[in-house]
Amino acid sequence: MADRRPLWPARLHHLGLVSADADALVGFYQRVLGYDAEELTEGRWRLRGRERELLVSQGARAGLGFAAFAVEDGARLAALRADIEAKGAGIEASPSPLLGDDAFAIKDPDGNALVFGLPREARDGGADALCGRLQHFVVTSTAIRPMMAFYEDVLGFVLSDVVDGEARDGDGGGDPAAVFYRSDPEHHSFAIFRADHGGLDHHAYESGCWNDIRDWADHLSALRVPMFWGPGRHGPGNNLFVMFRDADGNALEISAELEEMPIDMAHRQWPHDARTLNLWGDAWFRSEP
Numbered sequence: 001m002a003d004r005r006p007l008w009p010a011r012l013h014h015l016g017l018v019s020a021d022a023d024a025l026v027g028f029y030q031r032v033l034g035y036d037a038e039e040l041t042e043g044r045w046r047l048r049g050r051e052r053e054l055l056v057s058q059g060a061r062a063g064l065g066f067a068a069f070a071v072e073d074g075a076r077l078a079a080l081r082a083d084i085e086a087k088g089a090g091i092e093a094s095p096s097p098l099l100g101d102d103a104f105a106i107k108d109p110d111g112n113a114l115v116f117g118l119p120r121e122a123r124d125g126g127a128d129a130l131c132g133r134l135q136h137f138v139v140t141s142t143a144i145r146p147m148m149a150f151y152e153d154v155l156g157f158v159l160s161d162v163v164d165g166e167a168r169d170g171d172g173g174g175d176p177a178a179v180f181y182r183s184d185p186e187h188h189s190f191a192i193f194r195a196d197h198g199g200l201d202h203h204a205y206e207s208g209c210w211n212d213i214r215d216w217a218d219h220l221s222a223l224r225v226p227m228f229w230g231p232g233r234h235g236p237g238n239n240l241f242v243m244f245r246d247a248d249g250n251a252l253e254i255s256a257e258l259e260e261m262p263i264d265m266a267h268r269q270w271p272h273d274a275r276t277l278n279l280w281g282d283a284w285f286r287s288e289p
């Protein structure tokens with residue numbers, strides 16, 4: 001099965017964030033996430049940590065510019081591109097200087113840009129004060145079914161969990177409240193939440209363990225950055241988490257102990273309730289349960 005999915009294994013490599021006040025956003029990520037900042041061109045910054053990387057661009061309004069995935073090797077990248085082209089989806093030029101010349105971009109039905117390629121450089125320098133590998137990103141959508149079809153059928157993401165699963169498989173005809181997708185054994189590198197608006201929902205850093213969550217929470221406290229959700233444990237993914245917001249209001253997650261699922265493991269179904277989203281307590285609902 002793995003050989004029929006050129007995407008597998010792929011990891012989220014970096015995000016491109018757009019901000020109307022990029023100076024302030026870059027400052028936030030330097031101060032709170034410990035990124036080193038380098039202005040590549042006027043209005044465009046590369047933020048680098050040992051396990052995490054972002055590009056920040058000045059733009060009209062805050063949001064996701066693109067999400068870039070690193071695939072396993074050149075052969076898989078070429079196969080993925082051929083697969084996508086055979087399905088009639090449009091390929092665009094990569095907007096990222098961090099991936100090689102063979103990288104390419106594609107837009108999902110909501111207009112979110114995905115980039116696939118091979119990193120130009122290995123990440124081997126520096127030490128993040130607090131560990132956290134850029135691990136997943138999540139979008140909201142007002143039309144989740146075309147998005148699901150695109151990520152599953154065109155790109156080859158593997159479905160891990162469906163919240164409000166009866167809406168996917170039953171006769172009810174409703175839309176799932178959330179779907180989680182993996183591109184390697186980690187439970188999700190991408191997810192979609194149904195909502196009354198589209199766009200970036202959050203991005204997440206996977207730290208090592210519970211004590212790392214504690215250290216991040218103490219760090220955020222010292223910087224007077226309030227957490228708006230957690231600590232808790234998600235049902236889908238079974239990961240520990242806290243969430244807070246950056247200078248633009250984008251939600252960030254520090255996660256630990258995200259579960260793994262083999263490629264051929266069937267997806268599971270969850271009710272759309274508070275316990276699914278947080279086994280420990282209150283939920284952040286993106287749509288009415």
Ligand SMILES: [Fe+2]
Binds near residue numbers: 138203
């Ligand atoms: Fe998350």
